[in-house]
Amino acid sequence: MINVIQDGWGWIEVICGSMFSGKSEELIRRLRRAQIARQDVAIFKPAIDDRYSSDHIVSHSEQRLRSIAVTHAQEILEMAGDAHVVGIDEGQFFGMELVEVCNELANKGKRVIVAGLDQDYRGIPFEPIPQLLAIAESITKTLAICMVCGAPANRTQRLSSDSERVVVGAKDVYEARCRKCFQPPEQESASPSG
Numbered sequence: 001m002i003n004v005i006q007d008g009w010g011w012i013e014v015i016c017g018s019m020f021s022g023k024s025e026e027l028i029r030r031l032r033r034a035q036i037a038r039q040d041v042a043i044f045k046p047a048i049d050d051r052y053s054s055d056h057i058v059s060h061s062e063q064r065l066r067s068i069a070v071t072h073a074q075e076i077l078e079m080a081g082d083a084h085v086v087g088i089d090e091g092q093f094f095g096m097e098l099v100e101v102c103n104e105l106a107n108k109g110k111r112v113i114v115a116g117l118d119q120d121y122r123g124i125p126f127e128p129i130p131q132l133l134a135i136a137e138s139i140t141k142t143l144a145i146c147m148v149c150g151a152p153a154n155r156t157q158r159l160s161s162d163s164e165r166v167v168v169g170a171k172d173v174y175e176a177r178c179r180k181c182f183q184p185p186e187q188e189s190a191s192p193s194g
């Protein structure tokens with residue numbers, strides 16, 4: 001049971017979209033606002049994501065904030081401490097465990113902000129983001145711009161045909177695509193038609 005006056009009000013915010021849609025930028029923007037208001041902020045990212053920096057979260061536009069790299073979502077619970085605001089980047093890499101962790105943090109009165117991909121490179125909902133969307137108080141869907149036709153884009157096209165490959169944040173391996181230009185891997189071909 002939350003004591004609102006003593007513990008503040010907890011809730012969950014999700015920022016989701018395709019790659020190149022500015023999720024991390026938006027996460028960083030919100031966390032910075034909280035820091036400016038002198039709120040205690042704890043920031044986490046999965047240890048798998050070591051692009052650019054291992055102790056910062058970094059957006060494609062090079063904005064950065066100090067963060068803690070963790071392997072399991074459970075570690076976030078243990079390390080969040082007295083933070084008022086808990087930021088989590090690349091939430092899709094934490095698996096379903098993240099849902100309960102976010103719930104617990106919010107129930108303790110913390111503002112939890114999660115950024116992550118809502119679809120994988122096949123256009124399939126990427127757990128646990130869909131589940132987080134269902135329980136979140138606030139949802140922001142960020143849109144990229146389709147790199148083929150310039151329309152608003154919410155899909156991530158993998159340009160490599162290697163389905164085994166795990167590539168995090170590699171600009172030359174992925175493109176943002178709109179619904180019309182996105183091609184699921186089964187029907188992969190060099191140039192999208194239409």
Ligand code: ZN
Pocket residue numbers: 146147148149150151177178179180181182
């Ligand atoms: Zn397009």
